[in-house]
Amino acid sequence: MAKGKVENIIRRLRFEHGEMTQKELAELVGVTRQTIVAIEKAKYAPSLELAFLIARVFKHPLEEVFSYTPP
Amino acid sequence: MNFEVKNIYAGLVTMAIIFTIYAVVVAQMYGEGRFEGPEGNALLAKAILALMLGGVLVHILVAILTNIVLAIIARDPKPSFVVDERDKLIELRGLRVSYYVFGAGFVTAIAVMALGAGVFWVFNLLLASCAVSTLVEAVVRLACYRRGF
Numbered sequence: 001m002a003k004g005k006v007e008n009i010i011r012r013l014r015f016e017h018g019e020m021t022q023k024e025l026a027e028l029v030g031v032t033r034q035t036i037v038a039i040e041k042a043k044y045a046p047s048l049e050l051a052f053l054i055a056r057v058f059k060h061p062l063e064e065v066f067s068y069t070p071p
Numbered sequence: 072m073n074f075e076v077k078n079i080y081a082g083l084v085t086m087a088i089i090f091t092i093y094a095v096v097v098a099q100m101y102g103e104g105r106f107e108g109p110e111g112n113a114l115l116a117k118a119i120l121a122l123m124l125g126g127v128l129v130h131i132l133v134a135i136l137t138n139i140v141l142a143i144i145a146r147d148p149k150p151s152f153v154v155d156e157r158d159k160l161i162e163l164r165g166l167r168v169s170y171y172v173f174g175a176g177f178v179t180a181i182a183v184m185a186l187g188a189g190v191f192w193v194f195n196l197l198l199a200s201c202a203v204s205t206l207v208e209a210v211v212r213l214a215c216y217r218r219g220f
Contacts, residue, residue, distance in 0.1 A: 031155035032073045034216070038157065043219030047156050 002071035006045035009065060010036070013058045029053040074151060075158045076216055077141055079209050081134040088133070089126045090202050093118070097195070106191045115191055119198065161215040169208035176200015 014020040022036045029050060038044035039054075046054070055065045097118055100106065106115055142150045180196040 026153075030153065032151060032153050032158070034073050035155050035157045038219055041219065044157055050156060 005069040081137040085130040093122045165208040165212035168211045169204040173204035
């Protein structure tokens with residue numbers, strides 16, 4: 001199955017939220033900093049639960065934070 | 072470097088230490104002809120048990136030392152011990168590949184046994200395939216961390 005791409009605006013949202021660091025976001029959602037790096041670079045598509053947790057941190061709807069590009 | 076990557080490196084160091092010691096000791100004993108006869112099989116079983124127990128102990132020691140040394144080098148007083156969903160997916164991918172490698176080694180060992188090889192060679196082939204599959208698993212996991220997953 002061809003894979004689509006899950007992109008996001010986390011980097012922008014972090015800076016809009018007091019220049020939150022990747023480490024701070026990682027601690028808030030319970031993952032490693034490396035996972036946040038991979039998500040920001042669209043190298044890793046997070047689980048639905050993690051995506052909701054990240055969206056909740058920024059108080060944005062899920063579909064505003066993440067977007068899906070089909071293959 | 073996250074906790075899981077440190078553990079992978081610790082596992083590789085452990086494997087190198089423990090299998091080198093095992094290979095040297097067992098080769099020496101084999102040269103002395105101590106694995107011949109029914110007592111030889113019991114001795115081989117003891118050597119493999121010692122390898123397994125030693126492996127667990129060495130791995131714990133190496134993992135602790137690796138985490139301490141890397142925390143000192145990185146000047147990180149509070150290193151993270153978090154293991155998340157991405158780590159688990161990477162681990163699963165590594166395990167899947169390692170099962171194939173071990174399966175191939177297992178079939179090879181049975182084929183060698185069918186050709187008339189003794190218990191000594193069959194069990195050591197199984198151990199070797201276990202070592203190779205662990206090595207392949209580590210390489211696959213490190214590649215996933217480096218290239219992105």
